[in-house]
Amino acid sequence: xxxxxxxxxxxxxxxxxxxxxxxxxxxxxxxxxxxxxxxxxxxxxxxxxxxxxxxxxxxxxxxxxxxxxxxxxxxxxxxxxxxxxxxxxxxxxxxxxxxxxxxxxxxxxxxxxxxxxxxxxxxxxxxxxxxxxxxxxxxxxxxxxxxxxxxxxxxxxxxxxxxxxxxxxxxxxxxxxxxxxxxxxxxxxxxxxxxxxxxxxxxxxxxxxxxxxxxxxxxxxxxxxxxxxxxxxxxxxxxxxxxxxxxxxxxxxxxxxxxxxxxxxxxxxxxxxxxxxx
Amino acid sequence: xxxxxxxxxxxxxxxxxxxxxxxxxxxxxxxxxxxxxxxxxxxxxxxxxxxxxxxxxxxxxxxxxxxxxxxxxxxxxxxxxxxxxxxxxxxxxxxxxxxxxxxxxxxxxxxxxxxxxxxxxxxxxxxxxxxxxxxxxxxxxxxxxxxxxxxxxxxxxxxxxxxxxxxxxxxxxxxxxxxxxxxxxxxxxxxxxxxxxxxxxxxxxxxxxxxxxxxxxxxxxxxxxxxxxxxxxxxxxxxxxxxxxxxxxxxxxxxxxxxxxxxxxxxxxxxxxxxxxxxxxxxxxxxxxxxxxxxxxxxxxxxxxxxxxxxxxxxxxxxxxxxxxxxxxxxxxxxxxxxxxxxx
Numbered sequence: 192x193x194x195x196x197x198x199x200x201x202x203x204x205x206x207x208x209x210x211x212x213x214x215x216x217x218x219x220x221x222x223x224x225x226x227x228x229x230x231x232x233x234x235x236x237x238x239x240x241x242x243x244x245x246x247x248x249x250x251x252x253x254x255x256x257x258x259x260x261x262x263x264x265x266x267x268x269x270x271x272x273x274x275x276x277x278x279x280x281x282x283x284x285x286x287x288x289x290x291x292x293x294x295x296x297x298x299x300x301x302x303x304x305x306x307x308x309x310x311x312x313x314x315x316x317x318x319x320x321x322x323x324x325x326x327x328x329x330x331x332x333x334x335x336x337x338x339x340x341x342x343x344x345x346x347x348x349x350x351x352x353x354x355x356x357x358x359x360x361x362x363x364x365x366x367x368x369x370x371x372x373x374x375x376x377x378x379x380x381x382x383x384x385x386x387x388x389x390x391x392x393x394x395x396x397x398x399x400x401x402x403x404x405x406x407x408x409x410x411x412x413x414x415x416x417x418x419x420x421x422x423x424x425x426x427x428x429x430x431x432x433x434x435x436x437x438x439x440x441x442x443x444x445x446x447x448x449x450x451x452x453x454x455x456x457x458x459x460x461x462x463x464x465x466x467x468x469x
Numbered sequence: 470x471x472x473x474x475x476x477x478x479x480x481x482x483x484x485x486x487x488x489x490x491x492x493x494x495x496x497x498x499x500x501x502x503x504x505x506x507x508x509x510x511x512x513x514x515x516x517x518x519x520x521x522x523x524x525x526x527x528x529x530x531x532x533x534x535x536x537x538x539x540x541x542x543x544x545x546x547x548x549x550x551x552x553x554x555x556x557x558x559x560x561x562x563x564x565x566x567x568x569x570x571x572x573x574x575x576x577x578x579x580x581x582x583x584x585x586x587x588x589x590x591x592x593x594x595x596x597x598x599x600x601x602x603x604x605x606x607x608x609x610x611x612x613x614x615x616x617x618x619x620x621x622x623x624x625x626x627x628x629x630x631x632x633x634x635x636x637x638x639x640x641x642x643x644x645x646x647x648x649x650x651x652x653x654x655x656x657x658x659x660x661x662x663x664x665x666x667x668x669x670x671x672x673x674x675x676x677x678x679x680x681x682x683x684x685x686x687x688x689x690x691x692x693x694x695x696x697x698x699x700x701x702x703x704x705x706x707x708x709x710x711x712x713x714x715x716x717x718x719x720x721x722x723x724x725x726x727x728x729x730x731x732x733x734x735x736x737x738x739x740x741x742x743x744x745x746x747x748x749x750x751x752x753x754x755x756x757x758x759x760x761x762x763x764x765x766x767x768x769x770x771x772x773x774x775x776x777x778x779x780x781x782x783x784x785x786x787x788x789x790x791x792x793x794x795x796x797x798x799x800x801x802x803x804x805x806x807x808x809x810x811x812x813x
Contacts, residue, residue, distance in 0.1 A: 202722065245733065246539075246733050248723055249735075271752050274751075432749065435720075441719030467757070
């Protein structure tokens with residue numbers, strides 16, 4: 192057994208400073224951060240970090256910025272538990288702990304030259320935005336780009352400014368919908384799967400990347416399959432209670448897989464018959 | 470293999486010599502039960518126990534341990550914490566050594582966990598062959614009656630003396646410096662074989678009604694059975710089976726903060742997959758909401774998930790879960806036999 196060094200403790204966080212905070216919706220805020228050491232976070236789209244506030248604890252948070260913006264990174268966070276409530280009360284200049292990035296990433300390389308169909312439900316847009324932004328920064332390296340975004344109601348739509356830009360762009364298709372309409376909403380109403388009838392895909396060259404609440408996957412996968420997209424070109428990001436980030440603590444286990452290491456991004460063919468996964 | 474021998478009359482001196490030089494922990498009797506604890510004098514040490522209440526995992530993965538201390542003001546600061554004082558663990562049965570060997574692999578694989586590994590590195594393990602079998606034990610059927618590694622010394626009671634097998638160089642010098650061993654004769658070595666086979670035979674009275682290598686396959690076909698609901702309907706979700714299991718190592722990471730709200734520590738604590746909130750995330754979604762799903766998860770983890778990782782079941786047959794479970798639904802022997810019966 193090699194003598195492990197204490198400095199190598201995988202539980203020690205690095206410090207990051209909050210450089211900008213933006214209120215996205217009533218319950219979500221975007222936090223732009225920079226590692227105090229000056230080094231880049233070094234993530235690939237789809238990965239997550241363990242964010243900690245000393246005295247409160249740690250929680251897994253997906254990275255929302257593209258790796259291309261590499262001196263800062265962004266975490267968009269819904270205020271929902273102890274840690275996220277604490278981080279929501281922090282201000283610019285505050286320091287937080289970061290461990291990671293952890294886990295697998297979206298098929299950033301594999302999908303080069305191919306078409307991309309992004310399907311985001313609610314705050315599933317947060318991790319997906321990282322890949323979307325990367326693709327838009329490298330637009331000529333990918334084929335057709337389609338983005339489908341569904342939210343429960345208009346007030347839960349995030350990144351409004353970006354959604355507007357995506358809608359305007361000629362080189363991508365952006366469609367969205369809300370489950371339940373609200374004041375001033377003139378767009379589509381209906382669950383996200385209703386948007387599939389509005390798009391045409393060249394199935395054999397399309398990669399479908401899906402992130403949303405657990406209940407959404409089964410239905411979106413059916414739509415993707417109906418479009419003829421091969422199972423091995425469907426990717427999903429699964430949410431679980433990732434705690435240690437290094438495949439030990441057991442909280443994120445699905446069968447023999449650890450979402451923190453073997454996920455959170457999975458190829459559909461790797462998990463389609465896995466109990467408890469979908 | 471060269472075996473040594475120490476007379477029983479010399480054992481107390483050996484233990485006393487160890488106590489003089491080391492922190493020694495071992496099995497003590499308490500109100501009819503056996504517990505690991507600090508040994509301050511040789512007469513406290515019990516070597517003829519059947520099974521301890523809590524396995525020795527607590528020495529390497531304590532119920533709660535500090536990972537680092539922090540100060541949040543005026544400037545954020547963390548001080549890593551690592552306690553790893555050399556100590557001797559005296560009196561560990563082979564099945565528990567097997568469990569420790571599995572944990573060593575788990576904590577060393579992938580990203581190594583230095584908090585565990587340093588504690589492990591600091592320990593000298595003196596094993597002892599069981600002389601009694603606990604009512605619910607089935608370690609013989611789990612292939613854990615003997616181990617070939619994971620100990621520094623291994624003692625076997627052969628009546629008037631103990632046969633000592635040396636498992637490491639550290640063990641060898643410990644023995645030579647603190648006891649008066651002599652080489653064991655061929656007859657004495659043979660006696661060890663006989664004693665081991667007799668105790669194994671007694672233990673084999675409990676076991677699976679089919680070859681245990683079939684368990685992973687059995688589980689592969691058993692996911693959707695009503696069986697799990699039926700069994701788990703009695704489950705209290707108390708997590709006791711996790712607590713007493715030598716191969717359960719799941720933990721939670723939490724912060725303890727002092728009353729000044731400035732100083733505190735990040736700790737890890739034992740957690741258990743049978744507890745309701747184990748797989749629950751902050752949004753309220755619980756990925757194993759039902760008792761049946763949590764109950765089933767534990768047996769799948771032992772018999773299939775960790776089997777894929779270790780190429781061996783993560784159960785050593787100590788039977789602690791069976792004796793500790795109030796509604797008595799945790800016993801792997803009963804469970805797998807029933808499951809197999811159901812299969813037919």
